[in-house]
Amino acid sequence: GTWKVDPKKLSAVIDHIREVEELNDTMVQQIQTHIVDNRLKLNSIREDMNKIDSEDGNVDGFIDIEALRQTLIKFGFKLSRHKFHTLVLLKYETKGTTVKFEQLLDALVPRTGTVLASHASFQILSVYVCMDCDRDLISLPLGKELPLVIFQVVGTMVERFLAATSTDKLTIERVLLSTLLLIIFVVVLEAGLHKLDHFCKKYHKYHEMLNKVTGELMVVGLIYLLVKFVCYFNIIEYGGVQYYSLDAADMLLFFVAVALVLQSLVIFVRLREANAEIDDLTITKAHALVTMAKTQEEAMEVNKALWFKKYRTRSKMRVLMENKLMDAFFHKTYELPSIFSFAKYLREIQDSHIVDLIEVDILGWAMLLILFTTFFAFTGELQQNSAYHKAKGNATVITAPDDQLYVQRIWVFALFVGLLTLGMLAMSIYLRVLNNAVIKHAIKAFLSNEDVYQPENYLATKEDELMSALLVIKQSENDEAEITVDAAIEIMQKRAEEIGKNQKVYTGLAKNSLFIQMVTSSARKMNLNNNTTTDEQDKVDIYKEKMKSLKLPLPFPRKLVQFCLQNFLILNGLYYGMLMSCVFPSISPSDIPKAIALAIPLLINTFFFAPHLLHRFAILSGTWKVERHKLSAVIEHLNEVEEMKNAMVTQINAFLLDKGKEIKHIREELEKIDRNDEHQKDGYIDVERLREVLKNYGFKFSRHKFHTLVLLEYRTKGKTVCFDEVLKTLSPRRATIAL
Incomplete structure (x- = not known):
């Protein structure tokens, strides 16, 4: 230093x-x-x-x-x-x-x-707030009751504000009350955003998502400000045709922006479960997974489990084995060390796609305009001789449609949503077929040189083939030479440089436009096929060398599939906005169930199809082509975890010193957990239980980073870790700074 x-x-x-x-x-x-x-x-x-x-x-x-x-x-x-x-x-x-x-x-x-x-x-007891010039003063006691009293006072002010009728006159007192309520709202909102921003700074993707959300909402708010501005200066008449048309357009964009934000948050939360399972696989060895599968099979036979329980258990275990197989296949294909976190790599791909869903580019807004126009063209409201125009006659203000037009809107919207759901279903099947092909290729890659992989094994079940491949992976895990973290990171950096040499770096408009990237990528490939020799083409495609033997049953234009997937999800958000702005305002209370029924396919797309599509595409795309900046993000993640290990030692020892405790107290708590777990007194405890204990002693680790630390530093057995090694890390000899 x-x-x-x-x-x-x-x-x-x-x-x-x-x-x-x-x-x-x-x-x-x-x-x-x-x-x-x-x-x-x-x-x-x-x-x-x-x-x-x-x-x-x-x-x-x-x-x-x-x-x-x-x-x-x-x-x-x-x-x-x-x-x-x-x-x-x-x-x-x-x-x-x-x-x-x-x-x-x-x-x-x-x-x-x-x-x-x-x-x-x-020397002072209470504070007084004047509610109105003709009202009594209200005494507000300080202490624990103060927040409740403040809430009651604000509630009283809101109640008075809403109690006004159209016949009441506008007074200065009412304007002051409105100003006070808006100031309270702004103060609370800014305080909440400040807290949220402070929290999200610890997590790059969260912070990026928050910035894009606030940016999109700021644009929508600016549009409404402009509408108010042109009315305030009498550029357009308040309550006239121009005002209502601008207001309707503004509300449409507002609902679309909010829908895209909420949809992204739902996808993010839904993917946490799948990511958590892959995190566990990071520290789970192949032989432990095989043992787990056999143990579950034996338990189901002994307990005579029902067929649907067997099917659910086997399906879940098959997914775990497939993910472990893809993890090992990725490491083998690109010759990466075992500490490379495949879970973090997939998470980077998923997060980048989710963040992109929030920010709609010019192509997305153009698609919204086309859809909006097409929707009303199908309902007949754009045709000059339609019933809609005949009913309006020479009216100057847009009113709610009649029953016939409302029914047309319902059926047209149902058609649009149904086609989108069918498209997402077709995309799901398409990605599943391609993922299964990659899994079969990975099984062959591990079993091709083994005696266990004979032609008759093609008739074996998929679970048997997966177990055979995992047994081969087990042997490779045992034979792998141990290397230091620094040496492993150096290998990964070298691989990232090799992969990045021939990858196109997009700049300008292409950097943030997937459509332009897709077009330029297609043009570049056509140019290579027409103007380069075989030797030159092999040199250009050297980063794909490892995947040349993979034959997919269907074409996989990666950029095109990514473009379709992203636009499917954006379309789903656009339909939410159209539902709120075009359908809900025109319905009667008795028709609300019909409108809710229209939202069901959109909710299915959001909660079921969207997370599955993103997860499957991340695995397929990430394996098919490694992106240098995603690989670099994993390397930075490992460096960060290595630094956080030292911070963990320092902070936990500082906490122990501050509370007058010792490491033996942590040991006693961990030994108690060990005595009560499934494998009693074996010196191993569940990784998540260990993380919770360390959090109680002054250091918080995110689930994913803690799994990476365990992968880097400690011995594991299944989903458990040797806690004695962790305690040795925390010993005072390793934490002289804290003491």
Whole structure:
């Protein structure tokens, strides 16, 4: 550190100082709240500190820093030893290892004019809010009841606001009340967004998704602002034809934007279950999976399980074995070390597709306009001689359609949604066929040189073939030479460079437009086929060398399939917007069940087809062609996990020191779990249980990162990990900084 300054570490120290600077205000607020809630006096803290000062034998207004921290803990504020020392260094006068406590007491005195300045503990009791110039004053007590009272007051204001009728006159008081309600809404919204942004900064994809969501909603809000602007300056007449047409278009775009955001969130949540299973497979060896499958089969035979339970159990186990097979096949095909996280690689592909669904490009909006036009063309409302135009005559304002037109809208919309659902079903079958072909190819790749793979085994069940392949994978796992993490990362970086040499880097409009990428990719392939020699073409396609023997039963134009998949999901979001803006406003209360029935296919597409399509496409596309930036993201993930291991050791030991505990307390808790699990006292516990225990001792790890850490550092058995190795990592010899 002295020889060469690391700018990242220097930035971390700067962030630490900024965080501590903010914690000073937090400390004051929390201690003041604790005093008020527990009906204490500020002098109580002063008396405790004076007592400590007199006991140290030198009444000089200075007390030991650690004694001061323990006193503040009693009064509602907890801060780690290191952060508190930094706070003292920044804010208060010190002498040796002591601090002048009178300065801290001065900071705890509420500023003049604030609410707390009149509380009994600080010489003032309550605050008054004037609800209206002709209303009585309402006293709001401070303490635990304050949030409830504030909620009641705001509720009263909203009730008064909504109680106005069309005959009431517009007054300044009512405008002020509306302004107050809007300010409260803006403050709460900004506070919530700030908290959400702070949380999402820890996760790149979450943060990227949040930025795109706020960006899309900001654009929709700007459109509405422009509509209000042109009405305010009398460019168009408020309540006229132009206003209603702009308002209808704005609401359509708003519903589409919200639908795409909610659909992306649903897909993201639904994929968590599949991702969690693949995370478990990261640390599960092939032989453990085979043992698990055989054990389940034996248990079902003994218990005489019903056929549907057998089918469900076997299907779930077959999916696990297929995913493990694809994991091993990917490692073998691209000669990657075992610590490469195939789960993280698939997650990167899935997340990038989900994020792309939120931001609609110009092609997506053009598709919306075409669909909107086609919809009303099918209903007949665009035809000059239609019943719709005859009914309107010379009317200047668009009104709700009559019963006949409403029925036409219902049937046309049902047709559109039905065609989309059929298209997604066809895409699901298509991807399943291709995935099965890749799985068969992977089985052959592992069994082709084995005695167990004979022609008659083609007649064996798929589960038998998978088990045979996993047994071969087991042998390769045992034979694999151990290498250091740094050496493995170097191999992966080399592979990423080899793969990236011949991959096209898109810039400009093509960077964010899948349609342009698809067109340029097709043109480039045609040019290569027509203008290059065989040797040159082999050189260009060298990154596909490993997949040349894979023969798919159906064509797989990767960019075209990706384009269709993305547009299917965007179409589903567009249909939600059309349902809300074109169908719901024109129905009567008795027809609501019909409108809800129209939403059922859209919900099926969102909750069932969309996650399955994205997951299957991620496996197929990621195996068919490795993208360099996705591979680089996995390498960065491994580097980050390696750094977080050191942070885990430091933070857990700091927590133990702060709470007066030792590593033996963690060991006792882990041994208790070991005694009560399925395999008693074998020294292994479930990975997720271990993560929960470590979280209770001061360090939080995301599920995926913790699985990667276990893969990198510790011995595993199935989904369990040797906890003794983890405890050795946490030993004080490995955590001298924390001590």
